[in-house]
Amino acid sequence: MxxxxxxxxxxxxxxxxxxxxxxxxxxxxxxxxxxxxxxxxxxxxxxxxxxxRLGLLGPRLGTTEQALFTRQLASLLTAGLPLDEALSALAAEAERDYVRDLVSTLRSEVVGGQSLSGALARHPRDFPDIYRALVSAGEHTGKLHVVLARLADYIEGRNALTQKIKLAFTYPAVVTVVAFGIVVFLLTYVVPQVVGVFTTTKQKLPTLTVVMLACSDFARDWGWLAALFVTGMVVSIKRLLKRPGPQRAWHGWLLGAPLVGRLVRGYNTARFASTLAILISAGVPILRALQAAGETLNNVVLRHNVEDAISRVREGTSLSRALAQANRFPPVLVHLIRSGESTGNLAPMLDRAAEGETRELERRTLFITSLLEPALILSMGVMVLLIVLAVLMPILDINQMVR
Incomplete structure (x- = not known):
């Protein structure tokens, strides 16, 4: 119906x-x-x-909405509600029209005889492969509410980690924007107004003042062209990095870059380990679990390493040895996986590896931001100091001439 x-x-x-x-x-x-x-x-x-939903553009289910939907659905199923009634209740409570329509469509497909995982498979933009694989495993084991509750924990934890990293770099970004605005204002307004008085007197200006005047003239006359050029360069580079070759080279450089490389490696490793842990604990076959976990990586080089590891595991190699041969993943992760394979506790060991990588990632993020903040403030101070000196030096020269 x-x-x-x-x-x-x-x-x-x-x-x-x-x-x-x-x-x-x-x-x-x-x-x-x-x-x-x-x-x-x-x-x-x-x-x-x-x-x-079928197009590449258009609205989609956000990660926060996905976590809320999963948590509420798990709670309703745990309380004993049938799946169709639980979906109907979630559709009625949805705030956004798209979410309401999406959940209503899922309910219609379930009422029509589809399994929940089958209904989710018709909406791949809103529910990725890992989500569908876990729901399918929960349906086969008869513990859908348990799997959904853990899936909600996973999504919320992933969102929290991403939010922490974004918040950590928000202050340096704000400082950079403010500093740039102050420098542009001083160069385009203050310097010409003050130093322009001395140019009419044909006084010989200090070298620093001459340089600042040249920068001021360039900013006023050609600033728009420079901004247009920079914007064009950014757009061109972004398009270039979407091509497979340049993108792989860029991602490979990021992994080896000082400071940033550890952040990229840690973030991807934490996501990979936590995703693989929840999939294996839910009973998903190892090859499908590796494929779904690899799709969560946003680094192309690491994703190719996981694909190579899948091929080796399919041929009979252990997971720990397959990942070690890639020489990209942290040794701690490889050792914990080897320990989990030998003891039969792979999922708990992957959870432990994910927790360790998450803590290390937060520590490194805090360290980098603690270096960035004073460096940005110092840079802004030096720029403002140079501009102030460029303005004051002609005044000091006049005072010396008067004396």
Whole structure:
């Protein structure tokens, strides 16, 4: 039975939005009227959402919304609600229209006989392979609510780690923008206004003042062209790095770069280990688990290393040896995996490796930002000092001439 999204007015005059199952649009309106509501808008959910999900552009389920959906669904299933009723409740509570339509579509497909993993497979942009693999494993073991609860923990932990890294670099980014704005203001407004007085007197200006005046003239006359050139360069480089060859070379350089390389390696290793741990603990076959975990890596070189490791594991090599041959993953991760393979506790060892890499990543992020902040402030101070000296030096020269 099709699902329809509706907007209706209750007898009390309140606007209510939700979803309803009916044979057709006319039947949905009749059903709403039988409940005492006056329908304003009734539309099929599939018609409103299919186009945006199939294309590369358009709305999609955010990571925060994905975590909330998973957590709430796990809670409702744990409480004993049937899957279709749980999805109906989540659709009714969704704040964004796209999320409401998406969940309603999932419910329609489940009511129509699809498994939840099968319904999720029709929406790959909103639910990645790891998500679908875990749901499928939960359905086969009969512990869907347990798997969903752990999946919610995984998504929330991943989001928290990403948020911590973004917040750590927010202050240096703000300082950089403010410093750039101050320097541009001083060069384009203050320096010409003050130093321009001395140029009319034909006084010989200090070298620093002459340099600052030249920079000021360039910023005022050609600043827009420089900004356009920089923007064009950034866009061109971003497009270039989307090509396989340059992208792989760039990602390989990042892994070997000082300071940044450890951050990139640590972030990807933590995601890989935690993803692989949750997949293996849910009973997903090792080859499929490796493939899904490899797709979470945002570094192309590491992703290719995982693909090579999958080929070696398929041929009979142990996972620890396959990853060690890549010579890209931290030795601690390889040793913990080897220990887990020998004791039969691979998932707990991967969890331990992920926790260790996460702590180390947070420590390194804090160290780098603690270096960046004073360096940026010092750089801004030096730039402002040079501009102030360029303004004051002609004044000091006049004072000496008067004496």
């Amino acid at each position: 099709p699902t329809f999204r509706y907007e209706a007015v209750t007898p009390a005059g309140q606007l209510r939005r939700g979803v309803i199952d009916a044979d057709g649009s006319r039947g949905a309106r009749a059903l709403l009227r039988s409940r005492g509501m006056t329908p304003i808008d009734v539309s099929a959910v599939a018609e409103r959402t299919a186009g945006s």
